[in-house]
Amino acid sequence: MGGLLNIMIGYFFGFALGVGCALAVMYTIWTGGYKKAIEHSLMTDPPERYREAMAAARARMRGKSPA
Numbered sequence: 001m002g003g004l005l006n007i008m009i010g011y012f013f014g015f016a017l018g019v020g021c022a023l024a025v026m027y028t029i030w031t032g033g034y035k036k037a038i039e040h041s042l043m044t045d046p047p048e049r050y051r052e053a054m055a056a057a058r059a060r061m062r063g064k065s066p067a
Contacts, residue, residue, distance in 0.1 A: 037050075
């Protein structure tokens with residue numbers, strides 16, 4: 001029974017916490033980027049990088065490669 005307990009503990013710490021932490025990090029990065037994109041879209045004069053990204057996204061929506 002001792003081996004099974006060790007396997008269960010290893011599974012919990014290695015998989016459950018490891019995947020959970022990775023998902024938490026990805027979620028934090030995604031929400032931070034989303035908030036920054038909203039801020040840039042509401043600016044009266046958006047940054048150049050934002051304008052380039054919008055042009056590339058519009059080109060992809062039309063099925064063309066960005067210029």
